[in-house]
Amino acid sequence: MSAMKIRKNILTLHAKEIAIRNLFGFFAFLSVLLLGLILLFLFREGLPLFKKISLADFLFGTAWYPTYEPPEYGIWPLIVGSLAVTFFASLIAVPLGLLSAVYIAEIAPTRIKEILKSIIELLAGLPSVVLGFFGMVIVGPWLQETFDLPTGLNIMNASVMLAIMAIPTISSLSEDALYAVPREFKEASYALGATKYETIIRVIIPAALSGVSTAVILGMARAIGETMVVLMVAGGAAAIPEGIFDAVRPMTASIAAEMGEAPFRSGHYHALFATGIVLFVITLAFNLIADYISNRFRETGSGTL
Amino acid sequence: MEKDFIIRTKNVDFYYGAFRALSDITMDFEKNKVTALIGPSGCGKSTLLRLLNRMNDLIDGTRVEGEILFEGRNIYAPDVDPVEIRQRIGMVFQKPNPFPKSIYNNITYAPKLAGIRESGEIEALVEESLKQAVLWDEVKDILTKSAMTLSGGQQQRLCIARALAMKPDVILMDEPTSALDPISTAKIEELIDTLKKHYTIIIVTHNMQQAARISEYTGFFYLGKVIEFNVTEKIFTNPDVKQTEDYITGRFG
Ligand SMILES: Nc1ncnc2c1ncn2[C@@H]1O[C@H](COP(=O)(O)OP(=O)(O)OP(=O)(O)O)[C@@H](O)[C@H]1O
Ligand SMILES: [Mg+2]
Numbered sequence: 396m397s398a399m400k401i402r403k404n405i406l407t408l409h410a411k412e413i414a415i416r417n418l419f420g421f422f423a424f425l426s427v428l429l430l431g432l433i434l435l436f437l438f439r440e441g442l443p444l445f446k447k448i449s450l451a452d453f454l455f456g457t458a459w460y461p462t463y464e465p466p467e468y469g470i471w472p473l474i475v476g477s478l479a480v481t482f483f484a485s486l487i488a489v490p491l492g493l494l495s496a497v498y499i500a501e502i503a504p505t506r507i508k509e510i511l512k513s514i515i516e517l518l519a520g521l522p523s524v525v526l527g528f529f530g531m532v533i534v535g536p537w538l539q540e541t542f543d544l545p546t547g548l549n550i551m552n553a554s555v556m557l558a559i560m561a562i563p564t565i566s567s568l569s570e571d572a573l574y575a576v577p578r579e580f581k582e583a584s585y586a587l588g589a590t591k592y593e594t595i596i597r598v599i600i601p602a603a604l605s606g607v608s609t610a611v612i613l614g615m616a617r618a619i620g621e622t623m624v625v626l627m628v629a630g631g632a633a634a635i636p637e638g639i640f641d642a643v644r645p646m647t648a649s650i651a652a653e654m655g656e657a658p659f660r661s662g663h664y665h666a667l668f669a670t671g672i673v674l675f676v677i678t679l680a681f682n683l684i685a686d687y688i689s690n691r692f693r694e695t696g697s698g699t700l
Numbered sequence: 701m702e703k704d705f706i707i708r709t710k711n712v713d714f715y716y717g718a719f720r721a722l723s724d725i726t727m728d729f730e731k732n733k734v735t736a737l738i739g740p741s742g743c744g745k746s747t748l749l750r751l752l753n754r755m756n757d758l759i760d761g762t763r764v765e766g767e768i769l770f771e772g773r774n775i776y777a778p779d780v781d782p783v784e785i786r787q788r789i790g791m792v793f794q795k796p797n798p799f800p801k802s803i804y805n806n807i808t809y810a811p812k813l814a815g816i817r818e819s820g821e822i823e824a825l826v827e828e829s830l831k832q833a834v835l836w837d838e839v840k841d842i843l844t845k846s847a848m849t850l851s852g853g854q855q856q857r858l859c860i861a862r863a864l865a866m867k868p869d870v871i872l873m874d875e876p877t878s879a880l881d882p883i884s885t886a887k888i889e890e891l892i893d894t895l896k897k898h899y900t901i902i903i904v905t906h907n908m909q910q911a912a913r914i915s916e917y918t919g920f921f922y923l924g925k926v927i928e929f930n931v932t933e934k935i936f937t938n939p940d941v942k943q944t945e946d947y948i949t950g951r952f953g
Binding site: 577579580582583584585586587588589590593597598601602 | 753755758783784786787790791793795797798799800801809810813814859862863866
């Protein structure tokens with residue numbers, strides 16, 4: 396090959412590389428741009444509400460009567476509703492998700508491990524409307540009868556359904572974190588005369604703690620942002636609940652249920668977008684906390700030679 | 701005088717699945733002496749070492765034949781608890797592997813597992829172990845700091861201290877200095893020299909000078925077999941087998 400030809404080949408190679416880099420850059424930029432546009436839209440449609448009422452009245456007002464005359468836009472009952480179902484869902488999903496992760500990552504024999512992993516993946520793939528349907532038709536009536544309640548669609552029902560949705564997130568992310576614990580730590584523990592369970596509790600879980608906490612927080616973020624399930628099984632009452640068998644109306648349910656009937660750019664319309672902003676801020680906070688934890692507690696590797 | 705052998709292996713074969721990694725290993729390890737295991741990469745030195753404290757149990761599909769006697773008892777007998785064996789036969793790995801915990805908690809890990817709760821006793825143990833491992837002066841003011849912030853050489857001495865805190869009878873060391881600089885290496889060699897008063901040490905090394913300097917006995921391995929096992933001086937000055945001589949003089953892979 397002549398020198399000319401080689402030069403030409405190098406040039407085309409170089410041009411290709413630049414083209415590929417730009418292509419990737421373009422798509423990365425595109426997703427950022429899209430996110431930015433959505434945010435812009437959210438704020439443009441939500442912020443006008445605060446010409447009518449103050450932020451404090453909006454956040455902490457206890458009456459949500461957006462269609463009354465005069466309307467009231469207090470979303471405190473909706474926030475409490477969201478937090479209540481998320482809290483109780485976490486109470487169920489965190490222990491179950493973590494225990495299953497530990498079992499899958501450290502204890503289960505290979506075959507059972509594979510089976511469990513596919514079941515959990517299946518759970519993650521379950522459409523939320525199916526889950527909501529299940530809650531509505533099976534769990535709801537059962538709760539109503541067993542506990543003699545006015546309605547089986549309540550915090551309890553929604554929490555259980557949300558927990559089922561959050562478990563796969565918590566379990567598979569925690570499992571990854573547990574797998575990532577270096578083998579050297581485990582060997583060191585065994586060589587010091589620790590049993591398997593002592594090793595899991597004292598070495599593996601602590602070493603995976605940052606990843607595990609991230610998993611928990613992302614699981615909770617998933618629960619708080621979930622819409623269809625709570626729309627179907629939380630009961631829909633925009634009142635501050637007094638017990639776990641009370642019906643609630645989480646923010647997501649409110650937005651989904653009412654957006655269709657709110658007149659374009661009415662107070663109600665703006666209030667629903669403002670609720671969306673609150674939801675966005677909460678989820679963002681969850682993600683930032685998860686991020687902070689995973690950076691803050693990340694252990695420097697063992698081989699700092 | 702009758703020699704006191706703390707560990708004896710008798711016709712030991714070891715398999716990873718179908719692959720036989722060790723064949724017919726018969727060796728006696730004398731108490732309170734340093735025994736070095738040398739040989740080319742892949743000849744089974746680490747495998748043998750890990751057999752002596754049942755660390756190979758952790759690998760699926762492995763099989764042991766023959767007997768390994770620790771103080772006269774076969775450690776692979778069905779009624780033997782591997783946890784107890786590992787408490788009495790400590791191990792130091794090639795790559796320093798402190799836990800991502802404080803220096804203090806690294807040392808107290810094994811004693812706490814063993815049920816020592818009394819804080820005075822634990823503190824004394826921490827100081828004693830770190831002093832034995834010649835690390836005390838460097839870390840006595842930073843005991844609560846993460847062990848990960850130490851240098852590689854310090855980490856390795858911490859791992860030795862951690863093993864000592866368990867009060868074992870035997871310490872197995874798998875190339876403990878291969879990841880360290882010459883100064884840290886010299887410190888650890890000195891340390892081994894003082895430790896042998898109280899402990900039996902079995903060490904794998906690729907460094908011929910190191911084996912010659914620190915050990916009383918040396919075993920030369922090749923392809924899963926013991927080619928020659930004798931007093932270190934004899935191995936390094938006048939080995940019986942040609943292969944041994946070729947290996948230690950570097951005329952051999
Ligand atoms: N976990 C394992 N599974 C299967 N085979 C293994 C395993 N560990 C080691 N072996 C094989 O057993 C043989 C002996 O390995 P071993 O690690 O004991 O060698 P070594 O003498 O310590 O070598 P080096 O000096 O490189 O550390 C090698 O052929 C290796 O490939
Ligand atoms: Mg080795």
